[in-house]
Amino acid sequence: MKKNILIVFILAIIFSCKNNKKENGKLNIVTTTTMITDLVKNIGGDYVNVEGLMGSGVDPHLYKASEGDVSKLVNADIIFYNGLHLEGKLVEIFEKMESQTKTPIALAEEIDKNTLIGSDYFASNYDPHVWFNIAYFKQFASKVASVLSEKDPKNAANYNENEKQYLAKLDTLQSKIQGIIETLPKEKRILVTAHDAFNYFGKSYGFEVVGLQGLSTATEAGVQDVQKLAAFIIDKNVKAIFVESSVPKRTIEALQAAVNSKGHKVEIGGTLYSDALGNDGTVEGTYIGMFEYNVNTIVSALK
Structure with a gap:
């Protein structure tokens, strides 16, 4: 109506x-x-x-x-x-x-x-x-x-x-950003985020990208999705996973808990800007600043 x-x-x-x-x-x-x-x-x-x-x-x-x-x-x-x-x-x-x-x-x-x-x-x-x-x-x-x-x-x-x-x-x-990414060994270039917003980034810079909620945030992640991704993180020995500024962090926190419950520690490496920039007046509030911030956050957490 x-x-x-x-x-x-x-x-x-x-x-x-x-x-x-x-x-x-x-x-x-x-x-x-x-x-x-x-x-x-x-x-x-x-x-x-x-x-x-x-x-x-x-x-x-x-x-x-x-x-x-x-x-x-x-x-x-x-x-x-x-x-x-x-x-x-x-x-x-x-x-x-x-x-x-x-x-x-x-x-x-x-x-x-x-x-x-x-x-x-x-x-x-x-x-x-x-x-x-x-x-x-x-x-x-x-x-x-x-x-x-x-x-x-x-x-x-x-x-x-x-x-x-x-x-x-x-x-x-x-x-x-190419220079920053080259400091991260290729075997560590695995990016796990709340949803699949980073596939073009991954394709451009050689990252394997996995999103918990898929391409759209309208798609809810279920228990099986969390358990499946937790097993992937343990198998690949992923050091850090990331929340996104425009997506509630509870799903990534649930993923972290699922991994930790199996005896494998994974950190939340920080918050990435995916579908929206940061606040006006900040560096992350610009496209260029957002992109550089994301790359620094990803590389620093995965090293």
């Missing part, structure tokens, strides 16, 4: 609302995840107004739009989201908007599908956690710069310069 009321509300706004005038002459942009919000702020700079729907610690798999969110989306000049069904509960809203000539831009849809990791658990049939491949995030940056330049041609040179500078920072990030 609540779902039907929200859809009616969406349609009412779409048909009755006209886009607000650009605040201070700038494009009004709405984003979904914190990673995309940070990216658009870096490319758009002072020439755009950016409002992210999701904050630190928010799980995009489970996020539901409020009436206020719908108003923001309808009144935006541009909407950027991840896609590949990451924001599963927002898909119907985006579809309704697309039918009314406003086309939200799914950045992950720009990626060559032949290079993506397959998944039977998402409607897209692909693992949506693509931001953990920095090469893909560079594609995001270029797409954002292209869209902003098209919508606001008078500032195109500024967007292109911001893109150039940001891509250089991503190049530096790639080199830095």
